[in-house]
Amino acid sequence: MLLRALSVAVASLALMLPAFAAAPVPAATPRIIEIASASAPVTGMQLFVPAGLDRQPRNRSGLAAVVAQALIETPVNGLALALAVARAGGSITYTVDGQETHFYLEAAPSHFAEAASLFALALTHPDFGPVAIESAAAYVTQRASASNGDGLSVGAAMFRSIYLAKTNAGLPTWGSVATIAQISPADAADFFRENYVARGSIIVGAGAAAPGLSEGERMVAAVLPDRDAAEIVGSGRLPVKARSRELVTHRDLPAAWIVLGYDAPAPGSRDFAPVLVLESLIGQAVGRGLAPPLVSTPTDAEMPVGSLYLFDTVPSAVIVYANGAGGDPTLAVRTVATVIDTLVAAPLTQAELALAKAQATGNMLFEEATIADRSWLTGNFAREGAGDDYAARVLPAIAAVTPAQLRTAAKRYFTHYTTSIVLPREGRP
Amino acid sequence: MIHRSIAAVLASALAAVPLAAGAAGAHPARTIVQTGDGPPLAAVELWFRAPSVGFGEPLVGIAQLAAESVAASVGHGEPLAALVQDSGGRLQIATFSDSVQVTAVVPAASAARIARAAFEDYTRPALTQDGYKRARESVAVEAAESQADPDVQLRTQLFDALFAQGPDRYTALPTVKQLGALAYPEIVAFAKRAFRAENAVAVVTGVSESAPVLSALGGAGTSEPVEAPAASAASAAPPSVVSDSVAGPAFGMAFAGPPIADQRAATAMDFLADYLLDAKLGAVAEALHGVAPGTSVSGQFITLHDPGILLVEVVGNASGAARETVERALQRVQQPLDAQTFEAARRRYVYRVLHDSQSAQAQADNLGWYAVEGSPSYAPFNGGEQGEYLALARSLTPEYVANVARVYLKAAPAIATLTPQPAAQAQKGAAR
Incomplete structure (x- = not known):
């Protein structure tokens, strides 16, 4: 390229x-x-x-x-x-x-x-x-x-x-x-x-x-006029960091969904690559715990469980989600906790780290599979100040992640979270 | 341990059963490697020419179960499914009426390693009972999801009605009962015949150089797969089928079309499918907008060895008015479109062909499908805007397209209608 x-x-x-x-x-x-x-x-x-x-x-x-x-x-x-x-x-x-x-x-x-x-x-x-x-x-x-x-x-x-x-x-x-x-x-x-x-x-x-x-x-x-955009509209509210709180709502859905949200570093940050690896690790662990597919499922919404790194906004975040229709969604919560506890207690072995990096690399490459994806990823990284070529630089950054960096990132970003629970409305058959 | 791979789960699997001897050193019947300068994400695909229902009495789902059993078995090391996942990739297995497709999309740096493992695992399959069991669970889930899809329900009925005999009559995924009938020895026998090197087409895209994957695949092949293309005979008078379904109301039509060998006619049918059946901009969607708002239209021309199939699917409305609207649109294209409409439709169609071949996986799918159907050079991705397929697209004229429509759309189609299933019956079905 x-x-x-x-x-x-x-x-x-x-x-x-x-x-x-x-x-x-x-x-x-x-x-x-x-x-x-x-x-x-x-x-x-x-x-x-x-x-x-x-x-x-x-x-x-x-x-x-x-x-x-x-x-x-x-x-x-x-x-x-x-x-x-x-x-x-x-x-x-x-x-x-x-x-x-x-x-x-x-x-x-x-x-x-x-x-x-x-x-x-x-x-x-x-x-x-x-x-x-x-x-x-x-x-x-x-x-x-x-x-x-x-x-x-x-x-x-x-x-x-x-x-x-x-x-x-x-x-x-x-x-x-x-x-x-x-x-x-x-x-x-x-x-x-x-x-x-x-x-x-x-x-x-x-x-x-x-x-x-x-x-x-x-x-x-x-054709775009040379001037600054309007001021960003402040909400007058303080930003709320993820801190083990729960949000509950009801919708016309057949089963409950749980979405766990974590603060995460922005693209270009030193912690970005370690958190990409952690997010892959958590997504894989949660997926294998609930409903391991032999062949992959096409879209996030169709998967019963998974994780997403939301780096399209500042600040960034990671979410882990579970669909009750695919199994017990609380298992996802417990699995994330187990992964983080294990990581904090002891570093990954080199073999485990190599697997986690491979999956993070694969996930990042899937983010740029089409020309639309690739142009979005490049523009998004540039917009957030990570650099025009960050899509290429992030791959070696993943390869360079160390067990110590993963432990640090696990402690820094994955110990507090917000839980969003979407429940079916009462009376739904 | 956090990273519990499928290999660990299967560590206690029964000893592998080697199926074929003497395949070592072989290469695929045909090898297609397409280099590119996109992101380093590669698609490694193996295609085998084999009926989805097997080579003898039809056994629905046998090809899918056999292909997944190989991927889940500890054959020559870590099962392919785990190996691909641990490489940061994704494995997909699909079966069609006359072929089996195994796809691994992986970081390009792993392409040669995965190509070697996949080729070895399939062409020298070493199935295990445990892999077979794991695959049965996976196929059962896929089949259950597929059977809840109205498109699949329509297609099942349309293909059954359109064909009097042959593998095109059947779905690729089995019902629970059909799955239960697929015994391990039959899976082994199918794998032994279908997954031979000389019956394989290997396609690799998204790599920056071809030599490592060619070496991993044992060299370059330029032959046809040894199995003959599967033949299906269309019914002389396809019936109309009506059934109830939670997915209703919906209806579909299927017409037998030209074989892949008649490339210009097949290209004209692709053009017609795009002009008529594009979900947003197609002539049928536009016509239905005023008659049946909220109705969705889809369809395609499926290029097959012989015959091809034009599918029309309408979900959300099965009224007489909706059907008449579709029939009128199908009649209108039997007369030449005006030059301006034709040119705009052709531009849209050419763009759609190019748009659909962007990712490494889409490119490999495209090249593999046409190769296994017997016309590799006719693959739309082959050569892009200057390739054989799009040269044929540019050669189309309004008169020629109308003539092709008259030949293939005048015949009585197979028609399937899904009527809404009563709620009580649906609940009973779900409980069962």
Whole structure:
């Protein structure tokens, strides 16, 4: 993989953008990182804008998602952006996270520049009219309702609301029916104007470079105005560290879910690699204790037990989850405690450590299996200050983890936790 | 000990039963190694040409159980399932009507070691009773999950109706009763015949150099697997089947399509499947939007040796109006699309083909499937935008596609309908 950070020459932009030649060229562009791959079958681009949950007011929870949805429904050449990109031979999706929203544009290499020009047009003339906002809000409301039916999502969101409590980054991704109903076209236009800006944005170009990757990057970069994003909205509450507390809620689910949440170090930190290894170790131990599969299960939500390292927000966290439908979920809690107690009491043997590192390495590589994954991972690490090439550097860091580092990390991060319990509603058969 | 591997669990297993002699030094019938410059994650796949129901009287699930039994057995060292997991990888085993696929996705640094172990374990299988028992438990769980899936229920009924005989009639995973009938000696016999080196296609992707894996696999093969492709005969008049299910309402249609040897026609069917059946943007989903909101559509053309199969599945509505909508869409494509619509559909379709072959595993799946079906060079991933498959895609015209649709979509399809199961009956079924 060729990892190349680009400093875009601003002066040359106007010449390279015939469709936007008349548009004023911004004095500063977003940071652009390129991870081209000669063997990739498609070209992709991830745009991170500082328009995350933490920039929306609490009483407009869901606004970041409504704006992103309205953007991909914005008419471009007579078609909604997502449809126009599909007809051009590509796709566009978005994800709203605590501290940013990111869009992923992908296309056949020969059509990428065209797809990027459509995206740039939508960014230039987004439609936040009453009809557009009503449509986007309806979609986001539907997603908000659906997320209540997934025990892992509910449990993880409960934990996030605690550990990200300092700002609004812990608000639910899709908001709530009540707050979405409050969102007006003016709210959406303001949020877009304030937060879809060059400063703090990152573009990661990935996959096949020829013929249009760099051209596409520049087209999108050129339409983001050069200013800072709005202030992050403080919650007025103190951040709550994980400290053996319990959160309980009820949902229409067939079985209970337990989600344990732990504080964890951010990417780039010295403790990041040891905690990646610990998280793998815990996930494997919990999995083997409950329902060992011979062949792997495709998605996290389908697995009865598992662990996830949430390093997409600052601060980071680790969660361990168990689905009651797959066995006794309290066994997961006991297993984690056993693993940590054992680690604290005595270091792993070299053989055990080698296995744990192999699994952590594998888990990290699975995080970048596709071009979308890879561009997200690179951009996320860069956004959090770990460096443009951290996805490559983290593998040797895992290999260098020592038993002593694991013990230290186990004591530092895995002795206090928050428990989120999602129970079926009473009366459910 | 925290790290309790499957090897430790199986330490007291019965002595392994070697099945085949003389395979040492062999190499797969065909070897495909694709290097890349992506992240160092490799897919190591072995494909075997074998009917999912075995070589004699149909035994549903025998191929899946045999393949998992090998992976769980202490054959030549640590069981493959444990070895892959301990390498930081994931093992998957899938069986299709005419092939068995074993996939290990592992860090690239482990690819050669895993390729060697997998090839040795399968082509010189040494099954154990304990591995067989472990595999039975695993297959039972997979089968139970699969049978609760409406897609699987529809497919089971559609394939049974579409084919008069042959392995395509049957599902890959067994019912509880069928699983109980799969005795150890039969598993051993199946493994001995199916998992021979000369019946294997090995595919490795995601590595930066090919020499180490080629060496681990005993060299490069360029032949066809020795077993003949499985043949299934389509029914002259496929029946319509109605049954109740907790997954209802739903309905599906299956049409016999061109064989893989008719590459341009098979490509046209792929194009049609994408144009009609894309879950979000397909013509059927668009047409159903106004008639049956909330209904989901899926489907694909399955490229097989002979015949291929076009599957249409509609979940959430089985009304006459929904069915008529689908039938009208299938009729409309029997006339040429206008040039603009056709070109936009082709762009979307070409992108989908490229999009679906991004990861090392997707690439290996693609190369392996087409190789075991007998047309390795026709694999869509082979050559990307400049490859044989996409050259055929570019050669399609609205008239040719309409003509292919008239040939294959005019015939009466197999139709399966799932009606909602009454709640009381569903509870009784669950208790059983």
